[in-house]
Amino acid sequence: MSASFANVPLQWVGPVKIAGSEIDVETELPLATYETPLFASVNRGARVATASGGIKAVVIDERMSRSVLFEAPDAIVAFQCLEKIKAEFPKFGTVVATTSRFAKLIDMHSQIAGNLLFIRFEFTTGDASGHNMVTLASDALMTRILELCPALKYESISGNFCSDKKATAVNGILGRGKYVVAELTVPGKLVQKYLKSTPEKIVQLNIRKNLIGTMLAGGLRSANAHYANMLLAFYLATGQDAANIIEGSQGITQAEVRNGDLWFSVTVPNLIVGTVGNGKGLPFVEEVMQKLGCREPCSAEGYAGQDRREPGANARRLALICSAAVLCGELSLMAALTNPGELMAAHRKLERTSP
Amino acid sequence: MSASFANVPLQWVGPVKIAGSEIDVETELPLATYETPLFASVNRGARVATASGGIKAVVIDERMSRSVLFEAPDAIVAFQCLEKIKAEFPKFGTVVATTSRFAKLIDMHSQIAGNLLFIRFEFTTGDASGHNMVTLASDALMTRILELCPALKYESISGNFCSDKKATAVNGILGRGKYVVAELTVPGKLVQKYLKSTPEKIVQLNIRKNLIGTMLAGGLRSANAHYANMLLAFYLATGQDAANIIEGSQGITQAEVRNGDLWFSVTVPNLIVGTVGNGKGLPFVEEVMQKLGCREPCSAEGYAGQDRREPGANARRLALICSAAVLCGELSLMAALTNPGELMAAHRKLERTSP
Amino acid sequence: MSASFANVPLQWVGPVKIAGSEIDVETELPLATYETPLFASVNRGARVATASGGIKAVVIDERMSRSVLFEAPDAIVAFQCLEKIKAEFPKFGTVVATTSRFAKLIDMHSQIAGNLLFIRFEFTTGDASGHNMVTLASDALMTRILELCPALKYESISGNFCSDKKATAVNGILGRGKYVVAELTVPGKLVQKYLKSTPEKIVQLNIRKNLIGTMLAGGLRSANAHYANMLLAFYLATGQDAANIIEGSQGITQAEVRNGDLWFSVTVPNLIVGTVGNGKGLPFVEEVMQKLGCREPCSAEGYAGQDRREPGANARRLALICSAAVLCGELSLMAALTNPGELMAAHRKLERTSP
């Protein structure tokens, strides 16, 4: 059968007001998903957020990683090679520069297990999510290291200490993707008006369900109700590699009652999004990016004539907007869950059930 | 902006031969993803699998879960209520029957933390993945339990001990979705011919990367290279809730050299797929389901006149085909990684890189 | 060098009042540890607990597990054998009875990975923690299963799905050891008087440190400040296998402000303690057990002439007392941490620092 398309329903919801690091905008949010009740849920969150004065969001960190894997004759040699590699680290930037205009090596971590040596390289990658850019750079770094340490042998360009699209702890601890925190204060009255709940109920539910319940489930660096839903929908709507919702889903929701109001926050440490690269050439993606204001030319050498944004600024803007979508959907569902029967009623109303 | 669609590139690859529990078929595999190099990778795996005599696959278990959350005055009362609920369990089936023709309650697990009582209900759900079916059934069960135990109070219809779309251990241990194992034996010569590798290299890499590397990354019940990629592509192509790739990605790849041949296996314990329900009404999904042979009428009362398959058989067939896609893509990438530079070369060739 | 002893400092602290399931006592708590500041810390907790009316504690569940491991030719055979084994389960009790008067098989869970079959047997074991009892019983069950399923081969009497003395999720989810919850309500005034803190401060710290902080650290089913310290000290003082503090440490602290008072709870799901078995024959252990009231003869056939307690009652009593020690130490440290500098001052005062 010839190539075709999976047509995933896409809607714009909101608008929502977002301010914070590098952003001050009121924008609609694009979501594409088969789980269409999500549109109404995020929309409700966006309305209450905007009525409350808007969401504050900040990019704490950004990087993309790739861990290469070497075999050594034994642990002592692995350790000696690691020492050599650490000493050589300051020179690795020039190796990386031969592979990309945008990739910059910013850090390195390692693990030794028996005679195996894992090196995790960490880069900024401009406006790309950077999967391929870091693989290419790591390929060059491996070659350099194998020259430097003839005792080592190639085992794999990816040793799973990266770690891509897997439920692990390393990405949250060492960083992978955009690390974003978004927060919102909803006046007590608006909690009642828009969300049919109270700050106290939402705070209590967050502790009991997201923190304690996930812990009991053996959750790993996760304390939220359904980040994955918003991430999937936002990633599909913006041409991202949506398999990265796996690390993306590992985030933490916090809620506090402050002077009778609800303070609500989502910490999403592994947002792997880009405005260029795979998936971005599709016409609808281009249109979405334009509408989100993520198509400003960047200032990198040779990339564009107009110096409007530094490389990475478009992608960070996209990550901040994405975090707002996560906050809106999370808040709306948490509020709904405080009311017996509300979740089910919403689904019944909004979904076409099959025969 | 009015509703539209995200158009995700969809291709059929293969065909691949699959035999095993409830299935004996040679079928192409539908994949929809922005990461288009995946098509070639899974296709290579399908070709070598078919040349090797085909994949064996079996559904070990199937269930969908929802955990409700109650507040008790203290732990002793929580415990006493739990004892009552356990005693009442045999009668819960009739409660569930009032909410669905297809949902059947098959098991129940619980957790007490302080004064909180979490009950995890586990159901079979016919051909649906069952998210809504089990929420509806759990809603009715909560009502029943609140009558039975007036000391309890509603806290949430979902207490995150379910656990939906989150990186947790509970789903692998207690079961959620289809638990499928697929395996394949590739003659040593065909490993060389199709995969440009050797059984020994692939086995060694699996131990070092998938088992040890993931462990070092703090991986949770995960030992694979990239199940998430195949799951996302298969889920989008078949109208599934693709956010469930999170638990789906938590599976284990095994490889052994057996008499000079390569035995290769994927264990995917949390395949949450259905052939009816949300997302299934879209025309392209209908077409895909037809082509996969997952549109046979089932025997449930009122559902169809022809008694061809028991409820659930279509969904299990879909899960088995999905597991084959996972195996093909995993095998192909693992083989590629044994050769320095091969992964990068493939990506360079197959992707349109952005400017 | 000939056999000798490691002399670990042992003190009795308290007393503390404990009521609840099967227990109503005021007792001192025995602790043995090189970290001697712990004595004062638990003692402070015991004093405030008793002044507040005492601790309520309840045993939610008890069991000891061993998972055996078989090799099958392939996953389909593994699955077919598992079905046979499940059908035979009701007859396994008689197999177990040939190995022990006290071991009772109560449940069974399984996992299949590729061609590997893991069966996790779960038993009650009377007053013993039961490590050897369940190994012996599982040995007999393996023999029975190998007769029943000639296609299976012995791989290991322990397959690590047990899981003994390792940081895993399975023990909390399926149960291993005594599952105990202890709770206490401290009047606001006594929080100030004994703990130099406020209910609000302790509640906030518990959310931020124990729940969120541990989550960020990639914690697994853990949300506490230092259960391990109290468990180690109590286990050494009562002749337990203290390596089981590993699963024991995986518990959850909860705190709430209730009408101006502090409600404080520890959930310790994996207390692996016994009053008979290894380590219990030492004279000081015997003395400790006597003092704790854990030397009442039990009613099992042939075990003792006087029918005073059912098998297991002594061990459950010990577990309840242990949970009280955990609560006292946890509360005291949490309170101390709310005051800048208090922790360090206490350590400086109480420890002899080495040159």
Added chain:
Amino acid sequence: MSASFANVPLQWVGPVKIAGSEIDVETELPLATYETPLFASVNRGARVATASGGIKAVVIDERMSRSVLFEAPDAIVAFQCLEKIKAEFPKFGTVVATTSRFAKLIDMHSQIAGNLLFIRFEFTTGDASGHNMVTLASDALMTRILELCPALKYESISGNFCSDKKATAVNGILGRGKYVVAELTVPGKLVQKYLKSTPEKIVQLNIRKNLIGTMLAGGLRSANAHYANMLLAFYLATGQDAANIIEGSQGITQAEVRNGDLWFSVTVPNLIVGTVGNGKGLPFVEEVMQKLGCREPCSAEGYAGQDRREPGANARRLALICSAAVLCGELSLMAALTNPGELMAAHRKLERTSP
């Protein structure tokens, strides 16, 4: 009741030959535990290790950590303060120097969750395991940071991102304690003679039980049979804080067949041991330390007149010897498990069972 001692049986087993970084010795191994069959098991491992030419061991890294916790008004301020703190990092060494002669600040990691800021300080601590030393240093650093960032407020001297005595991923990834790898090659004939097994059987069991089995159990950075047993026994025998076996137990066993011989390795990334500090003043500990050669005076200013070892060398020696004990016990048990019935027979023979 007045202070007394828990008398834990202590034996010296071996001797075992150990060579590698900073060590070349043949020494007996001190073990104290109630689980007395461990003595024979480690002894068997020591005999085969020595007969095979001895164990190679290397310290890959060493550090002790403490994470402090601040409250900020919001995430943006938390981020701005973090930037300030990072800029100030080079000056923190002088702050630390005011608190200890031995503590040296070597690295810093951070996490932001909502408005919470966690800073994890990492130090070398000479020959002490360093718990108190890093608390004292972190106390001073907190004071400095609160001056630097008046917008921050003290929340806790320990925020659980440290992470002390808890089952987490952070310690393995960022380092805590001595990171040690020990390895051994046993000629095929000696595997048969001493261990009644074959290299092939042990390698296969390690993959199936330690790697796959632990993964199925939801294990976190753990792939071993029973490190905890050896660590507990060695820690108690040498006056360590044995509650640190929790992170200590999170290590990885590897085994390969190499030219018909068995290569066997233990990676123990979190060995928290010291030769000075709490517990070290007890007479039997002093005697043990002397015998192990860990009482050489170190060269630190004012500590001793003779410049024999740099600070930390005694503790690293202790860690290397400890890793050898871990390897010996692990190898012996793994071999035993390859033979049906052997484990149980050993326990029956060696333990005095209680009435």
